[in-house]
Amino acid sequence: MDKIKLLQTRRSKVLEAGSEIRKTISELVDADSFVELSGYSFSKNEFYGEDAEGEGVVTGFATVEGYPVYVAAQNIKVMSGGVSKANCEKILKCLTLAEKNSTPVVYILNSLGVQVGEGVTVLEGLASVLAKSARLHGVVPQFTIVKGEVYGQAALFTANADFNFFLKEGVLAANSPLVISAKSGKNLPKEEVGGAKALDKTNLVSFTAENMAEIRSKIFKIIDLLPDYNSVVVENGADLNRANAKLNQQCSSDELVKAVFDAESFVEVGNAYSPEVKCILGRVGGVSVAAVVFDGEEGTELDQYNMAKINWFLEFAAYYSLPFISFADTLSVAANTCVNNSLVLKQISKFMENFELLENAKISVVYKKAVGMGYTLFAAKSMGYDYTLAFANAKIALFDSVAGAEIELAADGRTREKLAEKYADENSDPVNAAKDGYIDDIIEPQFVKQYLIAALQMLLK
Structure with missing residues (x-):
């Protein structure tokens, strides 16, 4: 037997079966950097009577803009990407090496389910x-x-992943969309069951992307921000003393983000899920930070969805030792029966637990409102913020309005005059909180970046 020819034959089969997925991998990683693992994985599927060259998955390691990553890519061309025990073993080996070498992992997913011929064995592999x-x-x-x-x-x-990218043809479902649609009494196309737009309540769609080049760029940008893989402070040419006079006239969340974060340094994660909360990874004066920017029309009311989004993001910041900044425009818990009969209080409790896990700088900027529970969680010194700022035109109060105070306290006519005086706008400005030492400084909005850079340089760990 000519072993060289046998090797060449086997390799050609593997390459033929995985030509499309290898092209996808090549679009994601640096040129000629991909090194395959367990490339000669063959087994017999007795149910279908086929050989599974590559086991329906290609695994290996490569670099993305110079950063090492491990890659596990399901190959839809081999048994519809069907998951098998051997398939799972290949991915497991990849993940074990990633853990050993403290290296990020990229999964490229495309599978119609398990290979049914393996029975319970494949479930053990999946587990x-x-x-x-x-x-x-x-x-x-x-x-x-x-x-x-x-x-x-x-x-x-x-x-399990930190970030999920959906290409336009991506559809995700725990069951077949046909089954889900039928059991729901509907006849929906798969995209309306598991497409990115259909999953807007799951917090599973971090980004939508047109192509692998866009995904590659964002993966690089995220890894580049993490202290485990790059310096938490980099010299990126940012103007550390730049003011933005526009903020004094109008301070929308978009304008604030552009003014505070270094140009081309930031990404917003999960903008389709609870869009009233923006989760931003980026650099401020060259310092990597995780920031939550609230963006409600009249202040953001808290519910189980936006608190779950914040909790996920807070956990990520804690795991990777990122400084955390809250840009508060927050009210109390939304006052309706649906929110009251939800996991909102559990999520708030989880937030306080996660907040304690943050070991790096914790900064709060009240740029619009911090009212009631919104102040307690996202601006209160006693919550554990190291440094708190408020814009001069911000509002900090127990209640959002006199009417709110009347309803909350069931005030009668004899006390309305006192409430009107107590909760008038001039008594809800940040000066009153600053008098008691709860706010470190009250600033003009245009100077917010300079103050944040100074605080980060002092507090950074």
Whole structure:
């Protein structure tokens, strides 16, 4: 037997079966950087009577703009990307190496489910690899790319991951969309069951993307911000003394983000889910930070969804030792029966627990409102903020209005005059909070970046 020819034959089969997915990987990683793991993985699927060259998954390591990553890519061309025990073993080996080498992981997902011929054996394989992925949460950054249809237990990779990218053809569902649609009494196309727009209540859609180049750019930008892989402070040419006079006239959340973060340094994560809360990773004066910017029309009321989004982001900041900044425009918990009968209080409790995990700088900027519970969680010194600022035109109060105070306190006519005096606008400005030492400084909005840079330089760990 000519072993060289046998090797060449086997390799050609593997390459033929995985030509499309290897092209996708090449678009994601640096040129000629991908090194495959377990490339000669063959097994027989007795149910279908087929050989599974590559086991329906390609794994290996590479670099993205010079940063090492491990890659596990499901190959839809081999048995519809069907998950098998050997498939899981390949991914598990990849994840074990990622943990050992403290290297980020990128999953490229495209699978219609499990290979049914393996029975319970494949479930054991799934348990091993999903458990490993869950244990890596907070240990190394994990990214998923929903390249096409992803059904069944493979969808759990997106829940374990830190960031999920959906290409336009991406569809994600824990069950077949046909089954979900039928059991819901509807006849929906798969995109309306598991497409990115359909999953706006899941917090699983971190980004939508047109192509792999866009994904590559964002993965690089995120890794580049993390202290585990780059310096928490970099010289990026940012003007550390630049003021933005526009903020004194108008301070929308978008204007604030552009003014505070260094140009081209930041990304917003999950803008389709609870868009009234912007979760931003970026640099301020060259310093990596995680920031929550509230963006409600008249202040952001808290509910189970936006608090869950904040909790996820706060956990990520804690895991990777990022300074945290809250830009507050927050009210109390939304006053309606749906929110009252929800997990909102559990989520708020979880927030306070997660806040304690933050070991780096914790800064609050009240740029519009901090009222009631919104002040307690996102501006109060006693919550544990190291430094608190308020814009001169901000509002800090127990209640948002006199009418709110009347309703809350069930005031009668004899006390309304006193309430009107107590909760008048001039008594809700940040000066009153500053008098008691709860606000460190009251500033003109145009100078917010300079103050933040000074605070970060002092507090950074």
